[in-house]
Amino acid sequence: MIHPVILCGGSGTRLWPRSRADHPKPFLPLVGPSSLFEQTIERTADRSVFAAPWIVTGAKHADLVSQQLDSRSGARIMVEPAAKNTAPAIALAALRLPEDAIMLVCPSDHYIEDTGAFVDAVRMAAALAQDGRLVAFGIEAVTPETGYGYIKRGAALGAGFEIERFVEKPDAVTAKTFLANGGYSWNGGIFVFEAGVFLAELTAHRPDMIAGLRAAVEGGVQDGAQFHPDAASFAAIEGDSIDYAVMERTRRAAVVPVSMGWSDIGNWPALHNAREQDGDGNTIIGPAEAVDCTNVLIESDGPRVSAIGLENIMIVVDGDEVLVTTADGAQKVGTLHGASSQ
């Protein structure tokens, strides 16, 4: 049995104005009729493979999580008293699971086209995890992205590989050599390991953190499906990412390569690419008319959008905000007054 641990963190600003503080990215129906969070839950719904999930989220989003959870899912919700990055979030769930539970750690705001390939990779990773490995998904690098970390594979290891090294977000030239040389995958933040192994490695590398976490869980309160760790103990923790705190330090790291139509929907062009496009490469949601337009994204929650002669342009109408950007310009969405003053 594999235990999904689904991380519902911050909303980010790169899909502003659609994604905002009060309706953040994981909970929006960005690709298809269900939200990315709902799709993440659905992806691990096969109870012959997966146990009921743990959802780790902040108090601000706990209601959204509850609203979008199917009551039959049996999901449990870990409500973080503060945002401390991914290592503490994952450890909270690990501390509430049996030591030998195989955990599948997933972000809640990514899109995965091929669920079959995903589940196959989970099974392969689980086999390595049972041998005491901490397994990262190595997502097939299809373009020289500079916005992701990379994983360089080492020697073969079962259905996967040892990890030679983790690489921080590279510059464009470096990213291109990665693709040309092969052996590099994207680090998508998806991990599989035994709860006990993860906690042992965290204890070895960040003993301070694990002590605070144990105190937070021991002082915590169960309230229906929700578990609330002790706020004071948790607040005292020095947060860190799982990559820095554990994965880049442990000698037990492994990688399972996977090609599953993955996207982190990290900006408007990424969302445009994940959506089904018409014959002119346009993706249109809401009332709109596009004349002589190619590779245009239009999304409106009400007003009609009329577009003429545009190429590689993203138009988003959401409430009292209208965004019009080139695909390249979309990298700067987070710096707009509207996005940064929420």
Added chain:
Amino acid sequence: MIHPVILCGGSGTRLWPRSRADHPKPFLPLVGPSSLFEQTIERTADRSVFAAPWIVTGAKHADLVSQQLDSRSGARIMVEPAAKNTAPAIALAALRLPEDAIMLVCPSDHYIEDTGAFVDAVRMAAALAQDGRLVAFGIEAVTPETGYGYIKRGAALGAGFEIERFVEKPDAVTAKTFLANGGYSWNGGIFVFEAGVFLAELTAHRPDMIAGLRAAVEGGVQDGAQFHPDAASFAAIEGDSIDYAVMERTRRAAVVPVSMGWSDIGNWPALHNAREQDGDGNTIIGPAEAVDCTNVLIESDGPRVSAIGLENIMIVVDGDEVLVTTADGAQKVGTLHGASSQ
């Protein structure tokens, strides 16, 4: 004394969605804080040169006209019972003026930057009109526009010229030869002549029309500042433009060249050019943030517009409509579902 006759006709669809059936182009503050109609009135406000104006408009726009008229203007309003193009509209005013009154016929939805040059040209045209001429303004052709008619000047005549011929909207190649050869001006629909001379020429060339017009005026009703011609008589008239009905047929036509920063504000790029631009060539009205944008028009009546990386793009937010078009694409605005289904 020169009698302004200001034509407030249809609204058109080329500035949709800002200009719409219920708030048409002449009555919008498109350039500066006052409407084009108000600017047209203001341009002839010097009572040492101009008499109080006649406004010719349809019943649908009579209220808008009244609202925007200064009560002290002494303006009279001719309410057309139907739209019959410019020749009948002008003749209605001519029939209510003394025969020797010098009329200045002006559209109400054009922009003129240099009022001094305009008034100077009116004086020169009036001198020719007193000699029995029908004078068209020959607007300096600064670009090879294909959307205007052209006037080819002939022999010198006082402060102006005889008219060699009127030219229909040319194709791009022809328009370029006009500019290269010189002697061609744009026909901006601005005319100066004596009421009696105009009526005599209309009688000569369109006797059917003049009979219907006289009946409409004789059966008309004065209501305060408004005059309502008899609807049945007016409805029976076969409408026509002043160009076709009179100017292209008369032997009394003359042209006065004028350079006065004229624009018919005939589409969004024309409006962009008429407005004061910032250092990046942008014109922004309403709440907006433009990042890495050049030669962009943004106009919003409420929602904030955030634009990134755009060049030669027009963004217009008006109520429940959002238009985003290239400058070239703006020619097609009138064909949009939204613009054509008003």
